[in-house]
Amino acid sequence: MARPRGTLIVFEGLDRSGKSTQCERLVSHLRQEGHDAQHMRFPNRTTPIGQMINNYLSGLAQTEDHVIHLLFSANRWESAAEIERLISEGTTVVIDRYYYSGMAYTAAKGNPDMDLNWCRHPEVGLPRPDLCLFLDVSTEVAMSRGGYGAERYEKREMQDRVRELFRDMRDHHDERSDIVLVDANRSIEDVAAEINDLVGLTMQQVAKSGQPLR
Numbered sequence: 215m216a217r218p219r220g221t222l223i224v225f226e227g228l229d230r231s232g233k234s235t236q237c238e239r240l241v242s243h244l245r246q247e248g249h250d251a252q253h254m255r256f257p258n259r260t261t262p263i264g265q266m267i268n269n270y271l272s273g274l275a276q277t278e279d280h281v282i283h284l285l286f287s288a289n290r291w292e293s294a295a296e297i298e299r300l301i302s303e304g305t306t307v308v309i310d311r312y313y314y315s316g317m318a319y320t321a322a323k324g325n326p327d328m329d330l331n332w333c334r335h336p337e338v339g340l341p342r343p344d345l346c347l348f349l350d351v352s353t354e355v356a357m358s359r360g361g362y363g364a365e366r367y368e369k370r371e372m373q374d375r376v377r378e379l380f381r382d383m384r385d386h387h388d389e390r391s392d393i394v395l396v397d398a399n400r401s402i403e404d405v406a407a408e409i410n411d412l413v414g415l416t417m418q419q420v421a422k423s424g425q426p427l428r
């Protein structure tokens with residue numbers, strides 16, 4: 215019998231909601247259970263496009279709003295074939311931020327040309343996750359966590375607008391059916407336990423239904 219495909223899991227949320235922490239824990243958990251699992255993150259700062267994004271986020275470069283939006287998207291397209299290959303080989307891919315962030319952070323700038331619908335266009339056709347875990351954390355809790363404030367978008371007003379746009383996306387947009395909200399104000403262990411359950415269920419559904427990656 216052919217090996218079942220891997221599952222595509224995405225973590226989303228505001229800055230400091232615990233995405234990287236939970237991605238790492240999930241990948242170790244899956245490997246301990248005998249699954250092949252691979253961790254990816256966006257922006258992927260290791261490519262030439264990723265370096266341009268890094269310069270923008272750290273304040274070294276000023277980049278026009280449409281241009282930086284398209285670079286973030288291009289940075290995902292650079293990895294699209296790799297994601298599809300891993301999934302088809304049976305590896306579960308766990309991604310730290312994806313096009314949901316791409317849409318929400320650009321739309322949060324308030325440029326009237328660039329609403330969520332405009333922001334979605336360059337993302338259409340990227341592998342769609344089987345599950346998007348949205349780590350929901352209060353602004354106060356996020357701001358109390360280490361390192362907050364160093365990068366371009368780590369300002370209170372921007373984070374509040376991003377929070378609103380993520381909420382719109384969960385309620386009204388094409389993305390809503392992918393997103394599951396996780397209360398990330400709790401301890402790392404409590405959040406991880408819920409994530410392990412949700413991911414386990416999704417992996418079972420994918421294996422049982424045989425549905426292809428969307």
Ligand code: T5A
Pocket residue numbers: 227228229230231232233234235236256257271286287310311312313315316317319320359360365367368398399400401402403405
């Ligand atoms: N962006 C990104 C766009 O504008 N467009 C795009 O298309 C994409 C992909 C960089 C920025 O780029 C923007 C969004 C971002 O502003 P990034 O490199 O992913 O994106 O940076 P951040 O999301 O800011 O990454 P962070 O590392 O800040 O946040 P995480 O990953 O959510 O948080 P994490 O796990 O590193 O944890 C932060 C701290 O909190 C502690 C951790 O130990 C750590 O110290 N912590 C907890 N403490 C208590 N309780 C818990 N439950 C905790 N979980 C973690």
Ligand code: NA
Pocket residue numbers: 233234310
């Ligand atoms: Na992170």
